[in-house]
Amino acid sequence: MRLLLLGNEALAYGSLAAGVAVATAYPGTPSTEVLETLEEFKDRFVYWAANEKTAFELSYGAALAGARALVAMKHVGLNVASDPLHSAAYTGVEGGFLIITADDPWMYSSQNEQDTRWYGLQAYIPVLEPSNPVEAYKMAKDGFALSEKLKHPVMLRSVTRVSHVRAPVEIEHPAPPKWGRFTKDVKRFCLVPTNARERKKALLEKWEKIQDIASEYIQTEGSGDVFIVTSGVAYNYVKEAVRRLNIKAVIVKLGIVVPTPRKVADIVDKSAVVVEEGDPVLELQLRSLGISTRGKLNGYFPKFGELDINKVAMGIAKAVGVPYNPPQPPRPPLEPPPRPPVLCPGCPHMATFYILKVATAGLNPVWSGDIGCYSLGINMGQQDVITHMGSSVGLGSGITVAGRHFVVATIGDSTFYHAALPQLIDVVGKSIPILIVVMDNSYTAMTGGQPSPSRFLPAEKITEALGLPTFVIDPVDVKRSIEIVKKAVEIVKNGKPAVVISRRPCVLMAIRKARRLGVQIPKYQVDLEKCKSCGLCYNLLKCSAISKRPDGKAYVDPALCVGCGVCAEVCPFNAFKLEGRKEIWLEIWKQA
Amino acid sequence: METGIVIVGVGGQGVLTLARWLGEAAMAEGYDVRIAEVHGMSQRGGSVEVHVRIGREVYAPIVEEGGADFVIALEALEALRAYRYLKPNGILVVNKRIIQPPGKWYNLNDTLDAIRRSGIKTYIVPCYDIALELGSVLYENSVMLGFVSKLLGLSMPPSLDENNRKAFLRGMSLI
Numbered sequence A: 001m002r003l004l005l006l007g008n009e010a011l012a013y014g015s016l017a018a019g020v021a022v023a024t025a026y027p028g029t030p031s032t033e034v035l036e037t038l039e040e041f042k043d044r045f046v047y048w049a050a051n052e053k054t055a056f057e058l059s060y061g062a063a064l065a066g067a068r069a070l071v072a073m074k075h076v077g078l079n080v081a082s083d084p085l086h087s088a089a090y091t092g093v094e095g096g097f098l099i100i101t102a103d104d105p106w107m108y109s110s111q112n113e114q115d116t117r118w119y120g121l122q123a124y125i126p127v128l129e130p131s132n133p134v135e136a137y138k139m140a141k142d143g144f145a146l147s148e149k150l151k152h153p154v155m156l157r158s159v160t161r162v163s164h165v166r167a168p169v170e171i172e173h174p175a176p177p178k179w180g181r182f183t184k185d186v187k188r189f190c191l192v193p194t195n196a197r198e199r200k201k202a203l204l205e206k207w208e209k210i211q212d213i214a215s216e217y218i219q220t221e222g223s224g225d226v227f228i229v230t231s232g233v234a235y236n237y238v239k240e241a242v243r244r245l246n247i248k249a250v251i252v253k254l255g256i257v258v259p260t261p262r263k264v265a266d267i268v269d270k271s272a273v274v275v276e277e278g279d280p281v282l283e284l285q286l287r288s289l290g291i292s293t294r295g296k297l298n299g300y301f302p303k304f305g306e307l308d309i310n311k312v313a314m315g316i317a318k319a320v321g322v323p324y325n326p327p328q329p330p331r332p333p334l335e336p337p338p339r340p341p342v343l344c345p346g347c348p349h350m351a352t353f354y355i356l357k358v359a360t361a362g363l364n365p366v367w368s369g370d371i372g373c374y375s376l377g378i379n380m381g382q383q384d385v386i387t388h389m390g391s392s393v394g395l396g397s398g399i400t401v402a403g404r405h406f407v408v409a410t411i412g413d414s415t416f417y418h419a420a421l422p423q424l425i426d427v428v429g430k431s432i433p434i435l436i437v438v439m440d441n442s443y444t445a446m447t448g449g450q451p452s453p454s455r456f457l458p459a460e461k462i463t464e465a466l467g468l469p470t471f472v473i474d475p476v477d478v479k480r481s482i483e484i485v486k487k488a489v490e491i492v493k494n495g496k497p498a499v500v501i502s503r504r505p506c507v508l509m510a511i512r513k514a515r516r517l518g519v520q521i522p523k524y525q526v527d528l529e530k531c532k533s534c535g536l537c538y539n540l541l542k543c544s545a546i547s548k549r550p551d552g553k554a555y556v557d558p559a560l561c562v563g564c565g566v567c568a569e570v571c572p573f574n575a576f577k578l579e580g581r582k583e584i585w586l587e588i589w590k591q592a
Numbered sequence B: 001m002e003t004g005i006v007i008v009g010v011g012g013q014g015v016l017t018l019a020r021w022l023g024e025a026a027m028a029e030g031y032d033v034r035i036a037e038v039h040g041m042s043q044r045g046g047s048v049e050v051h052v053r054i055g056r057e058v059y060a061p062i063v064e065e066g067g068a069d070f071v072i073a074l075e076a077l078e079a080l081r082a083y084r085y086l087k088p089n090g091i092l093v094v095n096k097r098i099i100q101p102p103g104k105w106y107n108l109n110d111t112l113d114a115i116r117r118s119g120i121k122t123y124i125v126p127c128y129d130i131a132l133e134l135g136s137v138l139y140e141n142s143v144m145l146g147f148v149s150k151l152l153g154l155s156m157p158p159s160l161d162e163n164n165r166k167a168f169l170r171g172m173s174l175i
């Protein structure tokens, strides 16, 4: 069967063809669709874990017992899983174990650009690098076989332009899942120091062997006296650049980059142009093999962002000494305005931010943010620091302790379970006076709406068990919520921590549900007579369906409004009027 | 044939689906296809940009600036943003719709006039109006699909449902 598949879908189908039995992940762009695709297959164990570490542990454990298992995550997710990752090479595995990571060059949807191939080097785990969805399919399938042959975990590094690229892919039927049974072997699986020392010796020997096996994944094409060594998505740009520059070159494409096979030194004649996406991981290894390189290290290709045909053609042209004139982009007749990502119209987080702003007026809080949709609160001036999953409570506590600030830590429900539970224990332990706001929309929404643990474990059960004063609000009920949040603010002002849980499901999920049920979604319109151009709705609330007309009055785009009614609660002049009915809609939304 | 297409719009307009439909249609005709999508953060009401490359043998997934044969914009201001991708003889197709960006107010007709006068071959297509006529803004992208399929000489992709087929045919009938 030939399908137009995303790279991530191809990875899933390749794993199915290899008989994957256990698949786990925590959602994160650009890795999410691997598990989303596998979710359809009910004869396997497929699970969205609380975070990447727990996901890794589930699959690693299954592979120790001989099952074929995979774990998928985005590049920064591997940091969370890095503890078990480093032990995995020491014990090895019994069943095939594939660790899929998706890097995000240019940070389309991430806080940093990290190249996960470094982890392969550091943890002694070989890294496969597919260049397109067809190869992603094949390498996922082969990766299981390789892992099982070596009895060693195998990493597969994708990047945005492999994971989120569609191409025609020929797929086979899924193979039946391969489960396993655990066989005890204390010397191998219990990494107490005496055992671990033995394992490290064995690991180093195995690494040599892996380096030889990596040679089998070298492909060379073309002829000439220029050698271009490349891997992954970069290969595609090299192919087209060589064609465009009309030069004769040998393209050496590596399927396994970590460890870089020694055999490359026999193929290339002392010197090579190196083209790779991310950091110079390949280039440094080539240098250590005695090859002199022209690549990122000496400035032939940019050290950050993603490659394209132009950047690659320009670099190769310079390295080889041929002319290249890139196409001249035309200039638009008008400068386009910036259009940053914003909270969706009707997003419950929009109302929560408004409520928090009003309830903390005069306190000049530090807004300690986190990773998820609510980081878009940055557009409302309500995110002052965002660094990683769980940073809101963790860093927020530090900021509180340092400067007697009033800190509001905003965190989504999925992120709360992913990364904030241990931090809560510290908050309780030192009674740190911080206002923690769990923005519970019942989904991991930024990545498309995967289930979050809040669907079976409400956050207040945890915060109350820890003895934290907890208040639950419904953010579309703006005025009432403000009064409740003020109580929590008082507690924090008196030197104690408090928690607010703002609960209303993601509006996108609610819209989907209403459409399925055939329920009309109401809208609001502005009565221009009543609007006094006060700006409260477009300046403070910032619903993206509302704009400021040239005369200062508000305008609601009817195609964007989803009838949450928050603007109507906020407007002091009653200028928003409802079109349609909203009771049934609000109820469906609440149950979404 | 080797064609580079950049499709743009605002998150939520169905840009990804439009690109996938085009890719399916091209694949059905035996072409190799690469579609580079954007997901996650970049989609939330912000600018969305999807690249489609169609040919006998395609490698690079993204179109470079100055390298697109077609820019298809589901929103007028996004047409301005993607303008830099056009080849000098490239073609711009713009939906007659504006989604106000945060901050400043833009007038639809003034924006379209500026584009029309810019010297690039331009089609302005009332996908939004037709979609509303058909009952929902959701059909905007299938009207556009019909229009550009006619331009590109591609047929209707197999996966459209009945309402989207209707919208597709309306789009096709516009040229």
Ligand code: SF4
Binding pocket: A526, A530, A531, A532, A533, A534, A535, A536, A537, A538, A552, A553, A554, A570, A571, A572, A573, A574, A575, A576
């Ligand atoms: S809050 Fe009410 S009065 Fe103020 S600008 Fe908005 S619609 Fe007009």
Ligand code: SF4
Binding pocket: A345, A346, A523, A524, A543, A544, A545, A546, A556, A560, A561, A562, A563, A564, A565, A566, A567, A568
């Ligand atoms: S009801 Fe008001 S606040 Fe809610 S989406 Fe519509 S315009 Fe925005």
